[in-house]
Amino acid sequence: MPKAARPKKSKPSVSIIGSGRLGTALAIALSSAGYRTEAVVARHPARARKSAALVGRATSALTANELHMLPPSKIVLIATPDDEIVHVAQRLAAAQRNRVRGRQVLHTSGALSSDVLAPLSAIGFQVGSLHPLVSVSDPRTGPTNFRGAFYCIEGDVGAARAARAIVRDLKGRSFSIRARYKPLYHAAAVMASGHVVALFDLAAEMLAQCGLDPGKAQRVLRPLLESTVTNLLTADPASALTGPYARGDLATVQRHLSALGESGFLVALDVYRALGVHALDLTKKHGADPQILDRISKALESFPPLTKVP
Numbered sequence: 001m002p003k004a005a006r007p008k009k010s011k012p013s014v015s016i017i018g019s020g021r022l023g024t025a026l027a028i029a030l031s032s033a034g035y036r037t038e039a040v041v042a043r044h045p046a047r048a049r050k051s052a053a054l055v056g057r058a059t060s061a062l063t064a065n066e067l068h069m070l071p072p073s074k075i076v077l078i079a080t081p082d083d084e085i086v087h088v089a090q091r092l093a094a095a096q097r098n099r100v101r102g103r104q105v106l107h108t109s110g111a112l113s114s115d116v117l118a119p120l121s122a123i124g125f126q127v128g129s130l131h132p133l134v135s136v137s138d139p140r141t142g143p144t145n146f147r148g149a150f151y152c153i154e155g156d157v158g159a160a161r162a163a164r165a166i167v168r169d170l171k172g173r174s175f176s177i178r179a180r181y182k183p184l185y186h187a188a189a190v191m192a193s194g195h196v197v198a199l200f201d202l203a204a205e206m207l208a209q210c211g212l213d214p215g216k217a218q219r220v221l222r223p224l225l226e227s228t229v230t231n232l233l234t235a236d237p238a239s240a241l242t243g244p245y246a247r248g249d250l251a252t253v254q255r256h257l258s259a260l261g262e263s264g265f266l267v268a269l270d271v272y273r274a275l276g277v278h279a280l281d282l283t284k285k286h287g288a289d290p291q292i293l294d295r296i297s298k299a300l301e302s303f304p305p306l307t308k309v310p
């Protein structure tokens with residue numbers, strides 16, 4: 001006899017405290033994946049209403065002072081700014097202390113571990129953290145970012161299991177690190193995301209100094225950034241590296257240092273030198289001439305030079 005198909009397990013209900021960029025994007029993505037998004041919470045009522053409207057009609061909008069009205073959703077996601085998480089955990093614990101059975105609370109911070117949810121675990125909630133390694137600047141375009149993304153998960157066994165199921169349902173991939181490494185892990189994430197944006201902006205400011213208007217400066221840099229990212233998607237960093245460090249062009253590096261110093265881009269000069277040192281390390285891995293690399297290294301260390309490069 002053919003086996004009867006197992007009935008599909010329904011997805012858990014979820015509420016999201018902190019319905020900003022990530023929280024709203026997750027709420028929309030989870031709703032599309034079959035989760036019942038029961039409530040979204042923001043500080044300002046209008047923000048919560050706007051988020052709820054993007055998620056769907058069945059989602060209620062609450063404010064930070066209304067946590068006692070939060071439905072007993074199986075999973076509560078806290079996606080507030082990092083500094084707020086401990087206060088939210090305390091208030092949620094006070095507001096929901098009689099409704100903890102079988103429920104999980106996950107926060108989405110990259111820098112904090114689930115330890116910050118101690119007030120909730122103390123009264124019986126299962127707690128964990130679920131950090132998507134994606135950049136969401138607009139909640140409406142965010143959900144597409146989640147597909148294929150990596151997520152860092154840690155926490156109680158039950159909470160980590162719920163987090164892994166969320167990742168699977170969002171078609172992502174999960175991995176874990178020890179809780180104590182979360183600040184270092186998150187610093188790495190910032191280097192690969194927010195700092196790349198800051199670096200791009202510095203480069204655009206430098207081009208504006210060359211006479212391009214700010215919009216044009218950004219436009220001409222975008223294909224360069226795109227081609228660099230494409231190289232990184234198909235090769236390791238040492239092979240993807242191009243430019244004067246990969247070629248060992250000492251005089252060009254000296255010209256850069258002089259130009260940055262003379263035009264008063266002191267922050268850019270610091271960043272240029274620090275990243276230059278690392279670019280040299282990468283070039284070494286590719287078997288470049290160690291003598292040239294040594295001279296470039298000395299130029300970076302000893303700047304400002306006494307004479308201007310012609």
Ligand SMILES: NC(=O)c1ccc[n+]([C@@H]2O[C@H](COP(=O)([O-])OP(=O)(O)OC[C@H]3O[C@@H](n4cnc5c(N)ncnc54)[C@H](OP(=O)(O)O)[C@@H]3O)[C@@H](O)[C@H]2O)c1
Nearest residue numbers: 018019020021022042043044047064079080082109135136
């Ligand atoms: N955005 C990303 O790309 C990204 C990626 C990975 C992880 N994360 C993590 O996700 C979290 C949120 O980041 P975000 O970029 O989405 O921040 P965000 O856009 O500033 O949103 C924060 C939300 O939290 C609400 N909020 C603030 N304090 C609150 C409180 N006490 N109670 C309830 N709601 C409160 C805010 O309400 P109002 O709107 O009313 O002020 C806002 O809706 C952070 O932990 C961040 O590290 C973000």
